[in-house]
Amino acid sequence: MELNLEAQKAQFLDICRTCIHREGIEDLLAWLQKADFFTAPASTKYHGSYAGGLCQHSLDVYEQAKRLAFLLPTPPSEESLAVAALFHDLCKVNMYKTEKRNQKINGTWQEVPCYVIEEKFHFGGHGAKSVFLVQQFMKLHTDEAAAINCHMGFSDGNASVVRDVSNAYTQFPLAWLIHVADEAATYLLDR
Numbered sequence: 001m002e003l004n005l006e007a008q009k010a011q012f013l014d015i016c017r018t019c020i021h022r023e024g025i026e027d028l029l030a031w032l033q034k035a036d037f038f039t040a041p042a043s044t045k046y047h048g049s050y051a052g053g054l055c056q057h058s059l060d061v062y063e064q065a066k067r068l069a070f071l072l073p074t075p076p077s078e079e080s081l082a083v084a085a086l087f088h089d090l091c092k093v094n095m096y097k098t099e100k101r102n103q104k105i106n107g108t109w110q111e112v113p114c115y116v117i118e119e120k121f122h123f124g125g126h127g128a129k130s131v132f133l134v135q136q137f138m139k140l141h142t143d144e145a146a147a148i149n150c151h152m153g154f155s156d157g158n159a160s161v162v163r164d165v166s167n168a169y170t171q172f173p174l175a176w177l178i179h180v181a182d183e184a185a186t187y188l189l190d191r
């Protein structure tokens with residue numbers, strides 16, 4: 001998967017600077033540029049497993065959230081939608097590395113590059129880690145924090161967590177929106 005990484009990065013930064021006017025946003029963007037956000041994959045072998053996949057997936061979730069926002073009783077602000085969608089997967093920053101593995105291609109074994117997880121910051125929660133990382137630089141509104149924290153939906157499997165995620169979706173429609181936008185980007189759009 002070949003992407004124009006510079007164009008994708010410019011698009012991401014432009015949306016952030018147009019929609020988000022909050023103290024700390026430039027510090028957050030500086031960190032993203034210093035880290036591997038703009039070159040990282042979105043997963044090792046599922047959606048967006050290519051260089052730039054994480055940024056592309058974040059932009060896809062933003063586009064899907066904008067497209068589906070009409071379903072909410074009150075549309076979220078442009079700023080909250082951008083914050084929750086664009087930063088929901090920051091937990092994946094600095095989390096992948098490349099390795100070589102053997103793969104049989106046309107009957108012969110060849111070494112091919114692949115992504116593997118090398119977690120350097122264990123936090124004990126996917127969405128929770130993203131919330132923490134954003135808030136190292138910029139304060140989140142309550143509904144944005146719930147949206148980022150609960151974007152994985154009910155996949156945790158623990159009954160009390162499932163009940164609380166369900167209640168969060170009722171209390172904060174933005175949280176439900178980011179969850180369905182994430183699913184749409186993952187299952188309908190992935191290249």
Ligand SMILES: [Fe+2]
Pocket residue numbers: 088089126151152
């Ligand atoms: Fe995620």
Ligand SMILES: [Fe+2]
Pocket residue numbers: 057061088089182
């Ligand atoms: Fe995601």
